[in-house]
Amino acid sequence: MSETQSQSRSQSRPMPRGTRRPGGHGPMRGGVVEKPQDFKATMNKLIAYCKKYVPAVVVAVVLGAVGTVCQIIGPNKIKDITNEIVNGLPAIVEGKPVLRSIDFAAVNRIAFTLIALYAGYALLSYMQSWIMATVSQKAAQSLRDDVSKKINRLPLRYFDNTSNGDVLSLITNDVDAIGQTLGQSLGALVTSVTLFIGALIMMFANNVTMTLTAIGVSVIGMILMSVIMMVSQKYFTQQQVALGQTNGHVEEMYAGHVIVKAYSGEADSIRQFEKYNDSLYQSGWKSQFLSGLMMPLMTFIGNLGYVAVCVVGAALAMDGKIEFGVIVAFMMYIRLFTQPLAQFAQALQNLQRCAAASERVFGFLEQQEMSTDAQGTFAQKRAEIEAAAGHAHESDALGDRARGDVDFDHVDFSYKPGKPIIRDFTAHASAGQKIALVGPTGAGKTTMVNLLMRFYELDGGQIRIDGVPTTEIPRSEVHKQFAMVLQDTWVFQGTVKENVIYDKQGVTDEQVRNACKAVGLDKFIESLPNGYDTVLDDKAALSAGQKQLLTIARAMVQDAPILILDEATSSVDTRTEELIQIAMDKLSQGRTSIVIAHRLSTIRNADQILVMNHGEIIERGTHEQLLDANGFYANLYNSQFASLVA
Template sequence: MSGPLARSMRMNEPPQARSRDFRASALRLLRRLTPQRGLTVAVMLLGIGGIAIGVVGPRILGHATDLLFNGVVGRELPAGLTKEQAVEAARARGDTTFADLLSGMNVIPGQGVDFAAVARTLALALGLYLVAALMVWLQARLLNVVVQKTMVALRADVEDKIHRLPLRYFDSRQRGEVLSRVTNDVDNLAQSLSMSITQLLTSVLTVVAVLVMMLTISPLLTLLTVVTVPLSLWVTRSIARRSRRLFVAQWTNTGKLNAHIEETYSGFTVVTTYGHRAHAEKQFAELNDDVYHASFGAQFLSGLVSPATIFVGNLSYVAVAVVGGIQVATGQITLGGIQAFIQYVRQFNQPLTQIAGMYNTLQSGIASAERVFELLDAEEEPQAPDRDLPTVSGRSGRVEFHDVRFGYRPEAPVIEGLSLVVEPGTTVAIVGPTGAGKTTLVNLLMRFYDVDAGQILLDGVDITTVSRSALRSRIGMVLQDTWLFAGTVYENIAYGRPEADRDEVIEAATAAYVDRFVHTLPDGYDTRIADGGTNISVGERQLITIARAVLARPQLLILDEATSSVDTRTEVLIQHAMTSLREGRTSFLIAHRLSTIRDADLILVMDAGRIVEQGTHDELMARRGAYWTMIQA
C-alpha cells in the first residue's frame, strides 16, 4: 500500500497520537449530560413516540395496498360467490397458484375497490406521519438545548481549569497547542456531540421499533433480515479500530499546526528580520502535511464503513425479496404485507448504515474529548486556604526568605539555601548574570511556583497559608514583556484597579508620564490599542503598564527590567515616578542599568541561585567584588 493512506497508517506514531480509552472517554462525555437529565428524558420520550408512530406508517400503507389489490381482484370474480367458493373454483380448473394467492387475500367476489376506505387509510397515514414529524422536530430542538447547555458548562469548566493550572503547565507547552484544545477541540466536540446523539438515539429507537413491526408480519423474514447484523457490526468494528488512532493523530497534529501558526504570527517581525520566512513556510508545509495525511487516512477508513454496511444490508434485502415473493404467491402473506415488510427492511438497514457512517464523526469527537479531558485532568496548583493576609499595624511589607530551595526540575535546583530579610519600605535591587535566579526569586514571591523547601513570609505570615488571590492583590508587577489587551488606553490602565474613577486613572497616567504622549493619539485615552499594542511604540506600551501598577496601589512592587524598553530621558522621568510610587512600599527591582539600581536601599548580587554579595551601591563598589566587576564590564 502506498500514498497518503499508507503514510497515515504507519505504526511508529508518537504515543500521544493513540486513543487512551475510547469507551471511558465516551462514557465520561455522556455523564456530562446528567445535569440536563430532565430534558434528556423528554428527548427520549419524544423520540420513542415519534418513531413508534412513524413506523406504523408502512403497515397502514400496506393495508391501503391490500384494499386496492383486493378490489381489483374481487371485481374480476363472479358476484354472489364467497371467497372459499372462488378458491375451490380456481383449484377445480387447475389454477393452484391463483387459488393460493386468493386464499391469503381478504377479497369479496364481485366487489370493486372501496375508494372511501382507501382514502380514510391514506388520511390516517398522513396524519400519523405529521404527528411523528412534529415530535421528531421537537425532539431535535430539545436535544440541541441539552447539547448546547452541556457545552456551555464544559467551556466554563475549561476556563476555570485554565486559571487553576500552575505556571509550569504553560511553560512546558506551546500556547497555540493549548489554545487548540480550548477552541478547536471544544468546538469539534460540540459539533460531534450534537450530530452523534441525534443520529444515535434516533437510529437505535428506529431499529427496535422496526424490528417489532417486522416480527408482527413475518418472523421468518425478520430472521433473514437480522442475520446479517453481526456481519455489519464486525465490519464496522474492524474499520473503526483502525481509524480511531488516526482521528487522535488528526487533532494532535492540528494542535501542533496551530502552535506553529501562533508562534510565527506573534513573532512575525523577528521571522522576517532574520530571513526565516522560507524555514517557517517549510515547517508549516510539514505540519500541514501531517494534518492532511492523518485526516485523509481517518476519513478514508471511516468512509468505508457506510458502503460496507450498505452492501451487507442489501444481501438481506435480496433474500427478503425472493422469499417474500414466494410467500405472497403461496398465500402465506399479503401483497400489502410484503410491501410493508420491504419498507421496514429499508428502515431497519438505514439506521444501521447511519450509525456506521456516524463513526467518523463520533471518533473525531471522542478524540477531541480526550484532549479536552486531558486538560481538565491536568495537575492543578496546590489548594491554599481561603484566607486573607491579616492587616498589620504600622508599616507593612516585610519580606523574609528562610533557607529557600527551588528547582524547575527536582534534579536541577535553581535556588539553594537562600535566606533574606527585606524591611518594609525598602527598595531592593537584584542583579546578576543571566540564569542567576533573579526572576525565579520573584516568581516564588508571587507564588507562580511554590518553594521545594524553606519558607517565604510576608509580614510574618507564610505565603503558602493564604490564598494566592489575597497574596497577589498586595503585589504590583511590571514586566519587561508588556501585555496590553485589545481595548482603549484608558481601559488598559484601569485594569490595575477596575473600581477606580476617571480622575484616578488620569492621575496614575500622569505619574507614569503616559499623559505626555496620550494626547498625540487620535482619540486620546479612548484610542483603541491594536493587537498587542502594535499601533504605539514599545516604550509607550511600557509606560502604560507602569501606569497600571501605579493605579493598583500595591503593598509590594516588583519591577522586572521595567525600564529596559524606554529611552534614557524617559527612564529619568520614570525614575522620578517610581521614587514617588515606591515611597512606603517594599520594592524589588530586577535591572541591569546602573541608573536604575544605584539608589536602591539594598543591592543583592546573585549567582547560581545564591546571594554572593549584598549592600548599598557604595558599599559594594568599595569591596571590589562581583558587583564591582559587573559595573566595570
C-alpha cells in the same frame, strides 16, 4: 528574561515543521478518529459528571425510541391501505370482470391512524431534540466553567510544562466535541438502534424470504464499504500528517516573516511549502475520492435492494404468497433498514471522539491543585500577630494595605525535586526601601519574585509581609499588596483608559491622565483619534516602548504598597529610560520596590542590592559598597560600563 516567562514564551512559539498543535484541527469527516485510552472508564466519568441530567436524558431517549416506533409502524399501515385499495379495484375472475368497491371507511380509519403516527413521530422527535440540545449545552457550559475555575486553582508548575494551546483546546475543541456528541450522537445512536431492530422485526413479520433478500443485498454493500474504508484509511492518515506539516510550516513562516525576509529565505520557504502542499494534494485527492465513493455506493446498494425486493416480491405475489401491499411496505422498510447503518457507524465514531475529548478534559480537571488557601484577610492576620507581640492597633489606620516590610527567611525552592533553584535565601526589605536583585541569567531572580507573589509554594523557610507569613493568608490578599511591571507587556482589547485602569475600582480620569503624564505617554495618547477612549488590542499600533510605558502607568494607578519591576525599562531607549527612572523614583516614594535589572546603571540608587548566583545571595550592599568590594557585582558593572564606552 525571567525563567517562567522564557518557558511560557517558548511554549507559545510555532511548533516545528511536521507537527500539529493538539486540537488545532479535528479529524476530517470519514478520516481517522482519535480513540481514548480507556473508553469505558472515561464514559463512566462523563456519566457521573452529567448525573443531574440523567433523568432528562432518559426521558429524551424514551421519547426518541417511542417516536421511532411510530415511524416503524407507518409502513405497515401503508401496506394495509394499499391492500384495502387493491381489494376494492375491479378484478378478472375466470375471464369475467368483477366489480368491487373500496372500503373508504377502512381507508380513512387507517389514514387517520397513519397521520397520528407520523405526527406523533414528529412531535416526539422535536421534544427529544429540544431536551438533548438543552442538556448538551448546559453540560458544555458547566464543563467550560469548571475548566475556567480549574485554571485559577492550578499551580504555575502545571503551566510550565503545558502549552497554552493545549489549555485553549480544552475549552474550545474538546468541550464542543462533548457537547455535540451529547446533543446529537447519543440520541441518534438510540434511534438508529431502535429503527434498525424495529424495521428488521417488521420485515420478518411480513415475509421472511424478502427480508433475507434485503439483508443479503445490505451485507454485500457493507463488505464493499469496509473494503473502501480499509483502502482509504492509510490515505486519511497521510492527509492528517501532510495537513499538520503544511499548517506548521505556514504558522512558522508567518510568525517569523520578518526573519525570513531579512535572510532572503523566501525561496526555501516556498519550496518547502510546495513540497508539503503537493503531499497534501496527493493524499487528500486519494482519500476524498475513495470516501466520495461511499455515497454513490450507498445509493447503489439502496437501489439494488429496491430492485431485489420488487423482483422477489413480484414473484411471491404472482404465486399468491403475499399481497401487493407487502411489496409497498418493504420498499419503505428497505430505507428504514439501511439508513441506521450509516447513522450507527457515525454515532460510534462520534462517541469515540467524545471519549477522547472527555479523557483530556477530565484529565485536566483531575490535575493536582494548589494547596488549600488560608482564610481571613491580611489586616486581620496582621492584627493578630501584632496583638500577640504586644503592639495591638499599630496598623489600624492602614486597613488592608501593607506598610511594605518584606522578609525572606531561609527560603528554599526547587521546580523539580532534587534540583534546588533557591538555597537558604534570607533578606529583609524595610517599608519604602528599594531592593534590587541582580545576577546572571538563571540565577533565580524572577523565581524569588514568583515566590514572593506566592505563585509557587516554598520547599522551606518563610516569606512575610509586615510580619504576616504569606502562607497564612489567601493568595488574593497577597496579590493585593503588589503592582507589577514585567519585561513582557500585555495590552488587551479595550480603550487606553481601560488598559491603564484594568481591574482597579474607583479610578478617576484625572488619575489616569496623571499616571500617563508621569511616564511621558500623555502627548502620544492625546494624538490618537479618540485620545484615552481609543480602542487598543494585542495588535495595537504601539511600539514596544509605548506598551511598556502603558504597563508602568497601569502599575502607578494600582497604587499598591509594594512594586515589582522585572526589567521594566528593557524595551525603551536611553532617553525614555531616564524619564521612566524619574517617574519610578517618584512612584517608589513611600513604597517598597523590588527591582530585577540587568542594566546595573538603573539601580545605582537602590537602598540594598542583592547579588544572586545559582540561587544564593553571594553579595549584598549599596552600589558604592559593592563597587568598593571589587567582587562579582563590580565585575558585572565594569563589564557593562566598558561595553557602553566601547
